[in-house]
Amino acid sequence: MTWLNETIRGRHISLTTFRGNGRPVPTPVGFVVDGDELFVLTARDSGKIKRLRNNTSVVVSPCDGRGRIAEGAPSTRGTARLLDETETARVRRLMSRRYPAARLVFWWNRFRGDRDRWVGIEVTP
Numbered sequence: 748m749t750w751l752n753e754t755i756r757g758r759h760i761s762l763t764t765f766r767g768n769g770r771p772v773p774t775p776v777g778f779v780v781d782g783d784e785l786f787v788l789t790a791r792d793s794g795k796i797k798r799l800r801n802n803t804s805v806v807v808s809p810c811d812g813r814g815r816i817a818e819g820a821p822s823t824r825g826t827a828r829l830l831d832e833t834e835t836a837r838v839r840r841l842m843s844r845r846y847p848a849a850r851l852v853f854w855w856n857r858f859r860g861d862r863d864r865w866v867g868i869e870v871t872p
Contacts, residue, residue, distance in 0.1 A: 751780055756809060758846075761816055761829075762787060762870070763806040764798040764827070770857055771806070772798065775814035779841040786830075786838045787868040796829065796866055803827050823872055830867035838867035 763773040774786045774795060785807070786823075789795050799805075808822040830838065842849050 751783070751785060756767075757811070759810050759812050759814075760785075761806075761808045761810040761814055762795070762827075762868075763808070764777060764795050765802045765804055766798060766863075767801055773814060773816075775810050775812060777842065777846055779838065779845045781841055785870045786841065787870065788835070788838055788842050788865050790864055791866050791870060792870075795868070799827050799868065805870055825870045825872050828869045828871070830869055832863075834869075835865060835867035839865060 749754055758777065759775045762776050762778075763771045765771055767847050772794065776789065779786050803826050805825050805827045806822050808816045809820050810816045819843045839849075
């Protein structure tokens with residue numbers, strides 16, 4: 748997929764979701780690519796989840812960790828899909844490989860009995 752070529756260069760992407768009134772809400776997030784698939788993890792109670800339940804349209808752009816998008820950076824419109832528990836577990840494993848510190852976060856959530864805290868999101872063009 749050529750849309751991933753520019754996006755996967757960094758460690759973060761800006762995932763823009765849309766409120767019910769159409770107003771965009773950009774959020775810098777970590778991501779992982781597996782083959783042709785782009786995945787994000789987010790907390791189950793995050794605003795992204797609420798917005799994606801109402802509108803699956805997203806815009807993906809490369810950014811830095813603070814969400815700053817470089818001038819002229821490519822943006823791609825896409826569709827997001829919330830993943831089930833099995834698919835989310837796969838994304839957690841992939842994220843742990845890409846972001847080693849994530850292992851500690853996932854371990855802490857398991858220790859606290861909060862394993863269901865995360866929801867995977869798949870983004871397709």
